[in-house]
Structures are given as C-alpha cells and as structure tokens.
Amino acid sequence: MKDLGVKNENDSLVDENGVSDARVYEVGYLLVPTLGEENVPAIYGNLKELVSSFGGEMISDEMPKMIDLAYTMEKVTANVRSKFNTAYFGWVKFYIDSQKVLELKKKLALDANIIRFLIVKTVKENTIAAKRFVHRDTFKKRTPVMKEGAENEEVVPINKEEIDKEIDAMVAV
Amino acid sequence: MKQDYFSANNIKHIDYKDIEILSKFINPNGKILSHKKTGVTAKNQRQLSGAIKNARFMGLLPFVAK
Missing domain, CATH: 3.30.70.60 (Ribosomal protein S6/Translation elongation factor EF1B)
Incomplete structure (x- = not known):
C-alpha cells in the first residue's frame, strides 16, 4: 500500500x-x-x-x-x-x-x-472546491463569443458580393 | 492558462478527490501537463502533481488513457 x-x-x-x-x-x-x-x-x-x-x-x-x-x-x-x-x-x-x-x-x-x-x-476545512467559480468564468467567456457570431451574420451579404465579383472575374478569363 | 488557476479560485489545498479540477491538468493520454502549459505556481504544481498521482492510485484518474 x-x-x-x-x-x-x-x-x-x-x-x-x-x-x-x-x-x-x-x-x-x-x-x-x-x-x-x-x-x-x-x-x-x-x-x-x-x-x-x-x-x-x-x-x-x-x-x-x-x-x-x-x-x-x-x-x-x-x-x-x-x-x-x-x-x-x-x-x-x-x-x-x-x-x-x-x-x-x-x-x-x-x-x-x-x-x-x-x-x-490534510486540512480540517472542506477541500473540494465550490463549482460556481468555474461556471462564472465560462459565462464570461461565452458572452463575447455570441457577439462575434452576430457580427459575422452582418458581414455575410458583403462577402456574397465579393464572391460574385470574383466569379465574374473568373468567367471573364 | 496564464494565471495560476488555484490562487485565482482561492484553492489552498488541492484535493485528490476533486477530479473535475485535476482532469483539466492532464492531457488526453493521461499525462500531467507541464508547468509551462498549466501556468501554475511552482508550489501548486508540486501539490497538483501529487494530487493527480494519488487520484491515479485510487483509480479516479488513469495512468495511461487510450
């Protein structure tokens, strides 16, 4: 042992x-x-x-x-x-x-x-850490990710125009 | 993980039973992450590796995964 x-x-x-x-x-x-x-x-x-x-x-x-x-x-x-x-x-x-x-x-x-x-x-106190600390951290990280996603959706139509232009250029060649 | 996880969360004693925390510091093969990757202070890294080894002995964490 x-x-x-x-x-x-x-x-x-x-x-x-x-x-x-x-x-x-x-x-x-x-x-x-x-x-x-x-x-x-x-x-x-x-x-x-x-x-x-x-x-x-x-x-x-x-x-x-x-x-x-x-x-x-x-x-x-x-x-x-x-x-x-x-x-x-x-x-x-x-x-x-x-x-x-x-x-x-x-x-x-x-x-x-x-x-x-x-x-x-060991020590007298409870040594298993409370889980809420971990959850708070993940919540903070998640919120900015959502905002980035919303921005990406706005960008999409611009990308389509660019793609159209690129296709036109390809066809012209 | 740049900052010390344990001082950030006010953990003074690293418990071998707390697998949720310990499993953050092992790689997919079950090896203990290096001090460089964990960003934990030298004292806590020593406690951490001891706790992981105790958890392995008790079958809570694997010696080798996969």
Whole structure:
C-alpha cells in the first residue's frame, strides 16, 4: 500500500500540555464491488468505529459510492487473484495521533473488503472546491463569443458580393 | 492558462478527490501537463502533481488513457 503522503505540516494540533500529537488525516478507500449495495453501510460503519477505537475524532466523511475505476485493479485474497473494474469509493477525515495512524494502517491492510486505501495528511476545512467559480468564468467567456457570431451574420451579404465579383472575374478569363 | 488557476479560485489545498479540477491538468493520454502549459505556481504544481498521482492510485484518474 501507498506510504503516508506528507502534505500540510502546519496543521498539527498540539494540546496546551504539548503531549498530544493529533493531526488531520484522511483515509480514502475502495471497497470490493461484490459486497452488494445493502452491506456497504455496515462496512462503512465498522470502518468509522475502527478509526474511533484508535482515538480518532471524526471531522467529515462520505458514504462509499459505486464508481468506475480508471483501470483494472487486482487483489489477491486467500491465494485467489481477483480483478476489479468497479468499486465503492468512500473517505473519512479525522483527527488522530500520528503514532496511532500507523497501527490503523496495519489494520486496514488486513481488511479483505478493501481493495486499496490511501492515507493522506490534510486540512480540517472542506477541500473540494465550490463549482460556481468555474461556471462564472465560462459565462464570461461565452458572452463575447455570441457577439462575434452576430457580427459575422452582418458581414455575410458583403462577402456574397465579393464572391460574385470574383466569379465574374473568373468567367471573364 | 496564464494565471495560476488555484490562487485565482482561492484553492489552498488541492484535493485528490476533486477530479473535475485535476482532469483539466492532464492531457488526453493521461499525462500531467507541464508547468509551462498549466501556468501554475511552482508550489501548486508540486501539490497538483501529487494530487493527480494519488487520484491515479485510487483509480479516479488513469495512468495511461487510450
């Protein structure tokens, strides 16, 4: 499995005592698609319990959703190699001690329902950007395009005259 | 893209789950666009490439497309 990504050093949470070394971590995971829709919430609940059993304090999470994988993944469980093209993708964000997260990683690696998981250091705030910024930009770009189109239509009759002249010139030759 | 996309949209942390944004910075073959083409600051380009690589690992983006 992938090593812990070192990203935001400044987000560590040290208590007044200076003892606690809690940080914000996020675990993204892929669950096997053979589970079935009805079993997903149970496994999602177990995962959250596992995190809190290590002293993790939940910040936010998302229910695992069925996604199409960008490429085929393989996982060997009990000497059987299985291939996956779809999976349930979910994530949990929490505060946890930086020592405990290594134990959590070992636990997750043993879970047969998880195809892959990724632990990253992150920030407390919501990191998925609001989409409206993108839309505003595209709107601004679209309006001048419309005006150019209107201008082109006015130009068309002039072009026709020019074309007629050119044809006349061709015929004369 | 001449200006830094991330500072223009006030994005401080580039998230590997945000495929809509990340897919703007990969070419049709799935390769990460160069710093020269993206116009992103050096710091954000490093974060961006890390986020794309994490997204690839989780099967959200392709390693190789086509």
